[in-house]
Amino acid sequence: MVMVQVLTVVMLLLSKLALNTGMRPVVLIVYRNLVAAAAVAPLAFVLEREMWKKLNLVVLGWISLNATFGVVLAMGLYYYGLQATNPAYSVVFLNLIPIVTFVIAIVLGEERVALGKWPGRMMLVGTLTCLGGTMIVSLLKGRLLHLWPTHLLKSSHGGAPASGAHHDGMVAGTLFLCGSCLSYALWFIVQASLGKIFPSKYWATTLTCLSGSFQSFVVGVILNHDRADWRLKWDLQLLTIVYSGVFNTGITFVLISWAVSRRGPIYPPMFNSLSLIITTVMDSVLLGTNIHVGGVVGMLLITVGLYAFLWGKGKELQAAMVMKKPEQEEEGGVEMA
Numbered sequence: 001m002v003m004v005q006v007l008t009v010v011m012l013l014l015s016k017l018a019l020n021t022g023m024r025p026v027v028l029i030v031y032r033n034l035v036a037a038a039a040v041a042p043l044a045f046v047l048e049r050e051m052w053k054k055l056n057l058v059v060l061g062w063i064s065l066n067a068t069f070g071v072v073l074a075m076g077l078y079y080y081g082l083q084a085t086n087p088a089y090s091v092v093f094l095n096l097i098p099i100v101t102f103v104i105a106i107v108l109g110e111e112r113v114a115l116g117k118w119p120g121r122m123m124l125v126g127t128l129t130c131l132g133g134t135m136i137v138s139l140l141k142g143r144l145l146h147l148w149p150t151h152l153l154k155s156s157h158g159g160a161p162a163s164g165a166h167h168d169g170m171v172a173g174t175l176f177l178c179g180s181c182l183s184y185a186l187w188f189i190v191q192a193s194l195g196k197i198f199p200s201k202y203w204a205t206t207l208t209c210l211s212g213s214f215q216s217f218v219v220g221v222i223l224n225h226d227r228a229d230w231r232l233k234w235d236l237q238l239l240t241i242v243y244s245g246v247f248n249t250g251i252t253f254v255l256i257s258w259a260v261s262r263r264g265p266i267y268p269p270m271f272n273s274l275s276l277i278i279t280t281v282m283d284s285v286l287l288g289t290n291i292h293v294g295g296v297v298g299m300l301l302i303t304v305g306l307y308a309f310l311w312g313k314g315k316e317l318q319a320a321m322v323m324k325k326p327e328q329e330e331e332g333g334v335e336m337a
Helices: 002-020 025-047 050-054 057-084 087-095 097-107 118-139 163-197 202-223 236-263 268-287 293-336
Strands: none
Touching (some): 002 057, 002 236, 002 268, 025 057, 025 202, 057 202, 087 097, 087 118, 087 293, 097 118, 097 163, 097 293, 118 293, 236 268, 268 293
């Protein structure tokens, strides 16, 4: 999981540099998902040969919806938000995805909070703490911290933007990132429904990437008619595409699945705060992003809130497993009889 966070940080920094050189977010999404599909497809052919027979129009419809939320909206809005802000700011919203997913699940009636028990209370406290930390990061700057030499990579197009333009960009970027966070949460809910009718890991990922790439291409053609934007050269943009597709979809997917199979679904999100810290430091050192007291305080609150939420959720899952065990043993006894 530490490896996953490191891969994520490198992807964020490469993506920001590529977007700063003029690459369109939609173009990055189209090519990234094509590379990702090519990286995961061999695993699908080898490990899930029989799943191909279960494909039908209903499954393809769910896969298309999965691609809309997970690729076109979640990934697309995130790249537009990253383009308007910076990696350290955008990674905050990645850490909020488990919280937003939990809130939406409550609204849809798929989750319940037992406030009479400590796990439920900790989940509520963690959620509110994360939201408070996000508000501080977004609205409060405070004193500028001079911790180390910065801006080792000159990635911008020239002078610093005017304060008004920068403010407008941060507002738009924040809205994009909020939309991305919401889309990711809805994507997880769609994935759960897709998993019930098509319990495949690799085929679902491959087909989702292909569908998302096609949908993003259609959106890109509508938004921009310049063919030059779609041409690839042997430069940073191509490196970003290949790296994001292979490492952040292919290898990361396998590593997370491996970790979940051994430690459960709560284990991977516990490491999200690591990417928050690493991205903030690297973004400041390499790209010159300023670190303010308000941002540090907000990130600390988000980290504490996330761990409180995950602790409560983990206890709930443990209690559910304990309750489920006697039922399974009872069913087994009936079958034996």
